[in-house]
Amino acid sequence: MMEKATLNAPIVFHVGPVPIGLEVVTTWVIMAVLVGGAWYGSRRLSATRPSRFQVILEMVVGFLGGLIRDVMGADPAVFLPLIGTLFLYIVTCNLSPLIPGVKPPTASFETTGALGLIVFFTVHSLGVRKRGLLGYLRTYLEPTVVFLPLNILGELTRTFALMVRLAGNIMSHELTIAVIISLVGLLVPIPFMALSILVGLVQAYIFTILAAVFIGGAMGTVEKG
Amino acid sequence: MHIDFWALALQAVNFAVLAWLLQRFLYHPIARVVAQRRALVETDLEAARQARDAAEAYRQGYEHSIAEIAAERERVMADARAHIESERRQVIERAGTQAAAAMAAQRRQLDEERRQAAVALGDQAVDLALTLSQRLLGQVGGQAVTAVLLERVCEHLAALPSERLRDREPVLQVATMPGLDPDGQARWRARLASAIGDAVEIIFVTDETLIAGAELRFPSLIVTVAWRETLAEARANLMGARAIGPGAVQGQHQRLVDAEALDGAKP
Numbered sequence: 001m002m003e004k005a006t007l008n009a010p011i012v013f014h015v016g017p018v019p020i021g022l023e024v025v026t027t028w029v030i031m032a033v034l035v036g037g038a039w040y041g042s043r044r045l046s047a048t049r050p051s052r053f054q055v056i057l058e059m060v061v062g063f064l065g066g067l068i069r070d071v072m073g074a075d076p077a078v079f080l081p082l083i084g085t086l087f088l089y090i091v092t093c094n095l096s097p098l099i100p101g102v103k104p105p106t107a108s109f110e111t112t113g114a115l116g117l118i119v120f121f122t123v124h125s126l127g128v129r130k131r132g133l134l135g136y137l138r139t140y141l142e143p144t145v146v147f148l149p150l151n152i153l154g155e156l157t158r159t160f161a162l163m164v165r166l167a168g169n170i171m172s173h174e175l176t177i178a179v180i181i182s183l184v185g186l187l188v189p190i191p192f193m194a195l196s197i198l199v200g201l202v203q204a205y206i207f208t209i210l211a212a213v214f215i216g217g218a219m220g221t222v223e224k225g
Numbered sequence: 226m227h228i229d230f231w232a233l234a235l236q237a238v239n240f241a242v243l244a245w246l247l248q249r250f251l252y253h254p255i256a257r258v259v260a261q262r263r264a265l266v267e268t269d270l271e272a273a274r275q276a277r278d279a280a281e282a283y284r285q286g287y288e289h290s291i292a293e294i295a296a297e298r299e300r301v302m303a304d305a306r307a308h309i310e311s312e313r314r315q316v317i318e319r320a321g322t323q324a325a326a327a328m329a330a331q332r333r334q335l336d337e338e339r340r341q342a343a344v345a346l347g348d349q350a351v352d353l354a355l356t357l358s359q360r361l362l363g364q365v366g367g368q369a370v371t372a373v374l375l376e377r378v379c380e381h382l383a384a385l386p387s388e389r390l391r392d393r394e395p396v397l398q399v400a401t402m403p404g405l406d407p408d409g410q411a412r413w414r415a416r417l418a419s420a421i422g423d424a425v426e427i428i429f430v431t432d433e434t435l436i437a438g439a440e441l442r443f444p445s446l447i448v449t450v451a452w453r454e455t456l457a458e459a460r461a462n463l464m465g466a467r468a469i470g471p472g473a474v475q476g477q478h479q480r481l482v483d484a485e486a487l488d489g490a491k492p
Contacts, residue, residue: 008229021232024239031243038251045254047261054258061255080252085244105236110229114236 009108023105030092030105060088071209072216079215082122086115087208094170094200097177098193106203107171109163116163119211120155127218136218162210169203351460358436358456368409371401375413375439377450382420382441385448396426398442402451404431417441 009021041057050058064084065076072079093106105111127136140151173196180189397417399405405413410429417427432440438451 008227009232018231018235019229020235021229024232024235027236027239031239031246034243035246035250038247042250042254045258047258047265050258057251058255058259061252062259077252077256080256081244081248084252085240085247088247089240089243108232110232111236113228114233114240117233118237118240 009103009105009110021108021110022103023108023111026096026102027093027105027111030089030096034088034092064088067208068212071212072219073221074216074219079212082118083208083212083215086119086211087204090115090166090204090207091201094204095197097174097196104170104174104200106166107174109167112163112167115166115207116159119162119214120159122211123214123218126215130219158210158214162207166203166207169199173199355456355460358452368403368406370437371403371405371439372409374437374450375399375401378439378441378448379416379420381448381450382417385446395424396428396444397421398428398430400430400432400435400440400442402432402435402437402439405429 009023011019012022012025013020038057041051041053044051045054061080061084064080064087067087068074068076068079068083072083090106093104093111096102096104124136127139130136131139140148140155142151173192177189177192177196180192399413399417413429414427418425434453435449436452436456438449438453440447440449440451
């Protein structure tokens with residue numbers, strides 16, 4: 001009997017009524033790796049004699065802080081947990097297929113949908129907090145009332161696009177490599193796997209930048225697109 | 226395809242937990258150590274700034290000291306130059322004074338030497354002239370000249386008070402040049418006896434120092450008419466010495482010189 005092909009990740013186990021899919025398990029592993037690495041690197045931080053790993057961590061955090069400062073014009077310390085974690089998590093997920101047998105969580109719509117929803121609610125909550133409820137809602141009437149439906153539709157579609165773009169790119173790249181492997185063997189897919197590094201970095205950067213732009217637009221620090 | 230909302234919710238929760246964990250184990254520690262480093266850097270910068278300010282103050286102090294030293298050096302140099310200039314002036318003045326004194330002394334010495342040379346030269350000229358005159362007069366002199374000069378002596382003798390000769394002069398030496406022959410001696414003995422008396426002993430001698438002439442030599446009186454006195458007077462006149470006039474008395478002996486007689490006897 002042939003297994004039915006599906007875009008959904010396979011269920012690994014159930015916790016009561018809750019099915020635990022492969023992308024969730026992979027996410028846990030990635031979380032463990034990221035948190036473990038962070039804990040390892042931050043055990044003995046030194047302001048005067050940093051280790052190489054500390055230097056790498058400082059470079060990564062500095063890069064993310066600079067990105068937040070440049071794109072959002074806001075204090076990096078406030079948005080680093082969200083924006084920085086988005087980038088690190090998505091990058092790690094996107095590069096996880098380099099380990100044979102690992103399916104990237106970002107190839108599933110549940111993962112990117114969760115990320116998109118987090119960005120969506122963050123955007124609106126910060127917008128309301130920054131401008132007030134009426135002030136924020138008034139932004140949907142700009143430039144005129146006629147644009148209200150379009151603004152609402154734009155809010156929904158850009159979040160949907162954010163979710164679909166990431167999942168679609170990663171999923172399609174995975175499928176492409178799988179097809180090539182099934183057709184031409186082991187050596188030919190290597191360039192495509194190398195290309196997947198670039199794709200994974202670019203997609204993570206795009207998602208992070210767009211999230212920063214959306215949040216900045218809601219706060220008024222970035223012109224709303 | 227369908228959406229697994231359980232998975233979606235779990236992934237959202239996973240992300241939130243991951244964000245919290247990374248905030249706790251990554252972002253916050255890194256931010257803290259970066260802040261510490263920034264504080265250290267600021268401290269070092271502040272220390273460096275203070276060190277730079279101190280160095281700047283030290284440099285300014287150093288430059289001030291250099292300027293003061295330069296000013297002091299200029300002042301000392303100016304003082305030294307003024308002192309040297311004063312010393313130079315004094316040395317020059319001293320040297321000028323000494324040179325003037327030396328020049329005056331040299332000039333005086335030179336004048337003295339010139340005068341002495343002139344005197345010596347005059348002496349030599351006089352000596353030469355006297356020698357020539359003595360030689361010439363010696364050649365032209367003779368009995369006739371001696372007689373004439375002796376006659377002049379007698380005229381002077383006659384002008385003297387007779388008592389002075391008779392009372393005090395028992396011996397008379399008659400010196401002539403050239404000498405008188407016996408006839409001449411006899412004739413002049415008689416001539417003199419008539420003038421000074423018979424008691425006086427008359428002795429005739431020849432005296433070449435007279436050059437030409439005659440001299441009556443009493444013990445306390447000498448009456449001379451001779452070229453020697455004439456040449457001596459000429460020599461004294463030439464040398465600027467005291468003149469010996471006709472009839473002058475010299476020393477303890479009275480020497481009467483008849484210059485006109487001598488002039489008349491010149492050849």
